[in-house]
Amino acid sequence: MSFMDGLTNVVENRIAPPLIKISKNRYIDSIQKSFIALMPIIIIASFFVLIASFPVPAWQKLIEPVSSQFWGANSATMGLLSIGLALGIGYFLSSYYKQTDNKVDPFSGTIISLFGFLILFPVGVNEKIGAYLPANNLGSTGMFAAIVVGIISIEIYRFMIKKNITIKMPDGVPPMVANAFSSLLPIFVTIMLWWTIRYPMQIDLVGLIMEGFAPIVAGGASFIAQFVAMFIDRLLWFVGIHGTNVVTSVMQPIWLDMLGSNVAAAQAGQEIPYIASEQFLNYFVRVSMLPLVILMLMSAVKRYKTLGKLALFPSIFNIAEPVLFGLPVILNPILFIPWIFGYLFIFAFSYAVIAAGFVPAPYILLPWTIPGPIGAFLGTGGSLAAAGLSTLNYVLMFFIWLPFYKIVERQALKEQNINQ
Amino acid sequence: MNILLVCSAGMSTSLLVTKMEKAAREQGKNHNIWAVAEAEAGLHIQNADVLLIGPQMRFWKKDAERIAAPYHVPVAVINTVDYGMNNGEAVLEFAEKLVYQKK
Numbered sequence: 001m002s003f004m005d006g007l008t009n010v011v012e013n014r015i016a017p018p019l020i021k022i023s024k025n026r027y028i029d030s031i032q033k034s035f036i037a038l039m040p041i042i043i044i045a046s047f048f049v050l051i052a053s054f055p056v057p058a059w060q061k062l063i064e065p066v067s068s069q070f071w072g073a074n075s076a077t078m079g080l081l082s083i084g085l086a087l088g089i090g091y092f093l094s095s096y097y098k099q100t101d102n103k104v105d106p107f108s109g110t111i112i113s114l115f116g117f118l119i120l121f122p123v124g125v126n127e128k129i130g131a132y133l134p135a136n137n138l139g140s141t142g143m144f145a146a147i148v149v150g151i152i153s154i155e156i157y158r159f160m161i162k163k164n165i166t167i168k169m170p171d172g173v174p175p176m177v178a179n180a181f182s183s184l185l186p187i188f189v190t191i192m193l194w195w196t197i198r199y200p201m202q203i204d205l206v207g208l209i210m211e212g213f214a215p216i217v218a219g220g221a222s223f224i225a226q227f228v229a230m231f232i233d234r235l236l237w238f239v240g241i242h243g244t245n246v247v248t249s250v251m252q253p254i255w256l257d258m259l260g261s262n263v264a265a266a267q268a269g270q271e272i273p274y275i276a277s278e279q280f281l282n283y284f285v286r287v288s289m290l291p292l293v294i295l296m297l298m299s300a301v302k303r304y305k306t307l308g309k310l311a312l313f314p315s316i317f318n319i320a321e322p323v324l325f326g327l328p329v330i331l332n333p334i335l336f337i338p339w340i341f342g343y344l345f346i347f348a349f350s351y352a353v354i355a356a357g358f359v360p361a362p363y364i365l366l367p368w369t370i371p372g373p374i375g376a377f378l379g380t381g382g383s384l385a386a387a388g389l390s391t392l393n394y395v396l397m398f399f400i401w402l403p404f405y406k407i408v409e410r411q412a413l414k415e416q417n418i419n420q
Numbered sequence: 421m422n423i424l425l426v427c428s429a430g431m432s433t434s435l436l437v438t439k440m441e442k443a444a445r446e447q448g449k450n451h452n453i454w455a456v457a458e459a460e461a462g463l464h465i466q467n468a469d470v471l472l473i474g475p476q477m478r479f480w481k482k483d484a485e486r487i488a489a490p491y492h493v494p495v496a497v498i499n500t501v502d503y504g505m506n507n508g509e510a511v512l513e514f515a516e517k518l519v520y521q522k523k
Contacts, residue, residue, distance in 0.1 A: 016479070024480075322432070
């Protein structure tokens, strides 16, 4: 199979390295680590949305008097996510720099990033509630501002530390105290910078950054961009590289932005704006290896049957590696077509079904290990049609795998018979 | 011996952990084997004698080596076939070999 060798060579040596390089970029890496650390908050927020919007009439009636409290919990978590991101960027990026410069202190970095970001939200005073922080853009809409401000703040901090533009304490001063003083000048400079922009110059930097990133978000959230990302995801997996991990590192901010807009629309009772969200991918497209596992469980090939048993429970919960590496799907020329084009087909199919209005778009995030139909049901606020579509996709994938799998199985059976 | 396994979320490698633990028990060895996500590896490396990476995260090996270098922990990518078949025994042997080679 020289075509296969050529393809593998191109993916492994041409396509994968630049993508991996991007995902390992220190800024992208800090963003990704922040999101991983914030994931519990995002899941808890979704849990409250789920309770508030669970579509059983009796339940709706029961919680109606207190439903605003559940939405309130969402506003206090997901609605303040950018604060967490500002913390995360500050911490993880300074931790990265600490590896090469021991004088960089991650907690000082966290403080610089957080307060640099917060000063862009002028505290207002209201007679009724007293002092308040305008929180409109502290949720997912402010994420890009948190990222930009965090990175610039940490770069200033690191630069000043490196050039020794700090207040030095005499030897013998405890390190805790010395650290606090050595970060004083960098904090002063960064806070002054963001303050000057926001207060004397009256520039709405958060708004400007949002506008600047709007085309990227709109482009990244589009069908085409998500479709291409899915293609890259499958292609990398095919050569045995964790494609989802690589794609997620770039897509995560866009996915969270989409999620934030979708939740806001659901809360306001409007149409869900983004179909091709991460939730769409998890509940409808990245349906697990279960169809293949069922085929393997029925197989006369002993190795396949053993692998099928081994992979059954992991597959139900969307863990694909046992099948991918065990069958294997990876680098298997016969399974290339169903692996790549099967999933792209159900991507386009599900998108069309949702866009046509037969099935609602999901807007609630659940852990990716939740089986597709359950995720689709809960993630759409309880649509049985969504659960049906997800189940249908498992069936479709079963029949897409079937003819190709049979070829692989026949070969394996031959080998088994020869060896016996 | 402390064996640390790493993949993207620490999920698929945790399957291998149970198999490796079983193999170790059968051989009467008292190993400490656990799996974590790539992002958390830095917090666990100091307690490990060897770090094994799931083959799907092999592109992460250079970063892993950077994390592991200060503690002189050997780093290696798990063989694809052993990984796929969840061959705990083979991966255990591989891990032991890496640790003994170092010594």
